[in-house]
Amino acid sequence: MFDSIGWLEILVIVVAGLFILGPERLPDAAAWVGKTVRRVREYATGAREQLKQEMGPEFEQLRKPLEDLRELRNFDPKRAITKHLWDDEPTEKPNGHPAVPPARDTATSERPLERGERPPFDPDAT
Secondary structure, eight states, X not given: OOTTOOHHHHHHHHHHHHHHHOTTTHHHHHHHHHHHHHHHHHHHHHHHHXXXXXXXXXXXXXXXXXXXXXXXXXXXXXXXXXXHHHSOOOSBOTTSSBOOOOOSOHHHXXXXXXXXXXXXXXXXXO
16 A cells, blocks of 8 residues: 555654644544554455455456556566566467467468468457
């Protein structure tokens, strides 16, 4: 939840709280915020567990695209390039289709299609 907040921002919030609330009311306000955040987390966990129980295996199918979106939000170009440069070739594309191995012999990859043969289809190219 607070992944993007650093120690400097927390220090600024505490100093602002000292000036706004004063030193005598700040501990009570911090305790109230802590209890409220804990209660909201418990509500969210309870709602998630209830959905998981009611939906069964369909819940996992719903959760997978959301996790993919979370990965896109945390996309780091430097890490992605490093991963693709030094990791092995993937066996499957991100869309679930099998990865096409690189052509080793250009003579076999550029042969004419037989009568009735369908041309290769790449869903990522469309």
